[in-house]
Amino acid sequence: MQNKKINTIIFDLGAVLIDWNPRHLYRKIFSSEEEMENFLRDVCTSDWNETQDEGRTLAEGTELLVNSFPHHEENIRAYYGRWDEMLGGEIEGTKNILHRLKESGQYKLYALTNWSDETFPIAWAMYPSLHWFDGIVVSGKEKMRKPAHAFFQLLLDRYNADAHTSLFIDDNLRNVLAAREFGIDTILFESPEQLKTALENRSIII
Structure with missing residues (x-):
């Protein structure tokens, strides 16, 4: 005090x-919790997202990951392309x-x-x-x-x-x-x- x-x-x-959580979106995309958690741990990480929070553009952040993980391109682009689906309300x-x-x-x-x-x-x-x-x-x-x-x-x-x-x-x-x-x-x-x-x-x- x-x-x-x-x-x-x-x-x-x-x-x-605000109930923001990327899992609201990615549970619709991945068939298992393990697969989803691996993706959020290794690809669209919290550190990566926070760099956009610090001012890097969404486009730049997205392209960086697509270049690094081309086999995950669709799922990476969903992060901001379907960002509103991460919102669960107040x-x-x-x-x-x-x-x-x-x-x-x-x-x-x-x-x-x-x-x-x-x-x-x-x-x-x-x-x-x-x-x-x-x-x-x-x-x-x-x-x-x-x-x-x-x-x-x-x-x-x-x-x-x-x-x-x-x-x-x-x-x-x-x-x-x-x-x-x-x-x-x-x-x-x-x-x-x-x-x-x-x-x-x-x-x-x-």
Whole structure:
């Protein structure tokens, strides 16, 4: 806990508020879980996807993999060609928490997300809850991403927020540890129920 009262809450989006998961798509493509997991581990990896999140174009990232794994060309092109099928909707429990925080009027609400600037507008058009934030910082637009301290600093500077009165919520331990090192209070997201309890323990919601 911080000594100062929390007045700013910063959310991650994917797997916290928005159910984004490439498995939603690739379960339609592969005949077995093992085959799918091997593909996501060895071909369309999380590190590869995060490079697009950091600003590399989808076309460049796709062609790089097609050249390296030509026998997987169709499946690689599906990653962004059918990207909207990776979206499973808003995570209702988190959406309800965000709505309560918004309605309270007590907190500035921001999102700090590792997300391609080319795909984020699709989610923005689909999900009303994204419009409840006072500001969203998208890694693909800024050409930097979590866990870089500079990315946290960018949000704080842009919205005149103080690290010591901010709370950051993310499902990725790497990002949570980086925020903690930066002096921001953190919650490692596991489920909406666990998040609600953590916020209640901080007397942020009652």
